[in-house]
Amino acid sequence: MPTSLLTDLTSLTDYHHDATTYSAEPIALLLAESEGDIITAVRFCADNNIPITARGAGTGLSGGCVVSPGGLLLSTERLRQLDLIPERRMAICGPGVITKELVDAAAAHNLTYPPDPASYEESTLGGNVAENAGGLRCKRFGVTKDYIMGLEAVLPDGSLLKTGYFNQGAGFSLGDLLIGSEGTLAIVTRIALRLIDCPGRGETILVGFDQAENGARTVTEINTAGIIPTVMEFLDGDAAACSNEYEKSGDFDIVAALLLIETTDIKAQEQACQIEAICQNNHCSFLRKETDPDQTDKLWRIRRNLSLAVKAATDLRISEDVAVPNSQFPTLVGFVAEMNHQSRLRINSYGHAGDGNLHVNFMAPSDSDDHLAEIDRWVAILMRKSIQLGGTLTGEHGIGLAKRNYLDLEFDTPTLEIMQIVKSIFDPRFTFNPDKLLPPKNNLV
Numbered sequence: 001m002p003t004s005l006l007t008d009l010t011s012l013t014d015y016h017h018d019a020t021t022y023s024a025e026p027i028a029l030l031l032a033e034s035e036g037d038i039i040t041a042v043r044f045c046a047d048n049n050i051p052i053t054a055r056g057a058g059t060g061l062s063g064g065c066v067v068s069p070g071g072l073l074l075s076t077e078r079l080r081q082l083d084l085i086p087e088r089r090m091a092i093c094g095p096g097v098i099t100k101e102l103v104d105a106a107a108a109h110n111l112t113y114p115p116d117p118a119s120y121e122e123s124t125l126g127g128n129v130a131e132n133a134g135g136l137r138c139k140r141f142g143v144t145k146d147y148i149m150g151l152e153a154v155l156p157d158g159s160l161l162k163t164g165y166f167n168q169g170a171g172f173s174l175g176d177l178l179i180g181s182e183g184t185l186a187i188v189t190r191i192a193l194r195l196i197d198c199p200g201r202g203e204t205i206l207v208g209f210d211q212a213e214n215g216a217r218t219v220t221e222i223n224t225a226g227i228i229p230t231v232m233e234f235l236d237g238d239a240a241a242c243s244n245e246y247e248k249s250g251d252f253d254i255v256a257a258l259l260l261i262e263t264t265d266i267k268a269q270e271q272a273c274q275i276e277a278i279c280q281n282n283h284c285s286f287l288r289k290e291t292d293p294d295q296t297d298k299l300w301r302i303r304r305n306l307s308l309a310v311k312a313a314t315d316l317r318i319s320e321d322v323a324v325p326n327s328q329f330p331t332l333v334g335f336v337a338e339m340n341h342q343s344r345l346r347i348n349s350y351g352h353a354g355d356g357n358l359h360v361n362f363m364a365p366s367d368s369d370d371h372l373a374e375i376d377r378w379v380a381i382l383m384r385k386s387i388q389l390g391g392t393l394t395g396e397h398g399i400g401l402a403k404r405n406y407l408d409l410e411f412d413t414p415t416l417e418i419m420q421i422v423k424s425i426f427d428p429r430f431t432f433n434p435d436k437l438l439p440p441k442n443n444l445v
């Protein structure tokens with residue numbers, strides 16, 4: 001697709017949506033080739049009051065890169081400059097660099113970039129910054145914000161904001177405001193990222209439970225004991241069944257819940273023994289340990305492909321990524337099972353349990369109005385429950401279009417007003433992704 005500005009997007013449907021069911025056709029698509037292209041487009045849109053929505057790879061799960069009404073879609077996918085500076089353990093990247101490209105480039109120097117969303121073979125670093133993406137290894141290594149040394153970004157008036165590494169670092173930490181801002185405050189054009197020494201691999205442990213709550217309680221107890229494995233993922237039985245069906249591997253027995261854990265490389269065996277004891281105390285039905293790289297890769301594919309596996313199992317799947325404090329994780333898992341029991345929908349769950357994240361999937365045989373209304377009703381119930389348990393509406397997928405109606409459950413009015421003021425200082429004309437993140441009542445469009 002060589003042309004950089006496209007105005008007939010009817011057949012380019014990939015650019016109408018992200019990984020959700022939200023969809024809209026842009027009035028034009030700019031495949032930016034440089035920061036200069038972005039500045040020119042932003043100035044034109046500011047002068048003509050045209051909304052702009054930034055887009056990376058379109059793997060978002062909250063509708064964030066679905067173009068705002070009457071708007072330009074500005075893709076940063078072609079900004080793929082990747083400068084590795086191994087001696088400083090850092091990289092300077094364009095926003096279009098695919099997350100795994102950076103991980104692979106760093107590995108050649110025995111370094112790594114730890115935040116690894118399950119989508120990391122497709123997602124871009126620009127999208128990761130805008131969503132503050134987490135990943136499988138976030139339990140031990142943290143999320144995107146923990147690795148950002150500086151950002152360069154185009155503001156809604158076309159001026160450049162340089163933060164952190166790109167501009168010393170004293171004063172307000174403006175870069176932090178941009179992380180997780182979902183393209184509503186600025187379009188990120190350069191990202192300075194911290195790398196760390198490549199950790200060795202520990203042991204991979206697959207554990208099954210006949211009671212989902214026992215699996216969830218095991219997560220809580222491992223956390224409470226202060227054990228920090230590299231990865232700790234939870235899958236309920238139905239999500240695991242979707243994976244078995246998708247992978248056609250039959251790699252594990254279907255039980256009520258599975259935990260997939262990777263211990264740290266340091267003291268791997270000691271950690272594995274502690275984890276094993278907690279699993280046994282919680283009546284696990286099987287426990288399998290793997291160190292052989294081929295076998296462990298096979299197990300990790302279960303988790304990496306899970307979102308696709310669940311999607312393939314039904315006609316309509318809407319996934320919400322709530323998160324709760326560690327102590328409330330078993331209650332949340334039990335609540336999801338009860339929702340599944342009570343509703344006409346198929347509802348299953350999986351997630352980065354080590355961090356209290358649970359992706360809850362609402363599945364229906366069609367996208368009829370009836371099914372959509374039923375899903376909306378149960379999503380609202382889940383949101384309220386997560387907040388009641390002291391949690392959050394989103395562990396990592398962002399607010400986007402999907403959750404803006406629920407924001408006042410999580411934030412009080414003064415906080416929402418401050419967010420609104422921040423938005424209007426950065427973007428007084430509301431041209432940057434104006435219908436995302438903030439609640440509709442605060443919005444001018």
Ligand SMILES: Cc1cc2nc3c(=O)[nH]c(=O)nc-3n(C[C@H](O)[C@H](O)[C@H](O)COP(=O)(O)OP(=O)(O)OC[C@H]3O[C@@H](n4cnc5c(N)ncnc54)[C@H](O)[C@@H]3O)c2cc1C
Nearest residue numbers: 056057058059060064117118124126127130133134183188
């Ligand atoms: C199978 C699957 C698994 C996933 N697993 C995870 C996971 O484990 N952890 C996780 O956190 N997420 C996960 N996600 C969600 C998604 O991959 C992440 O949110 C990712 O960060 C989005 O990157 P993207 O390049 O696709 O961004 P897009 O979807 O294109 O955009 C996302 C948001 O970022 C904004 N944006 C994009 N580029 C820029 C830019 N240059 N400047 C400013 N704003 C910008 C957009 O406006 C939009 O609001 C998963 C998604 C899928 C489909």
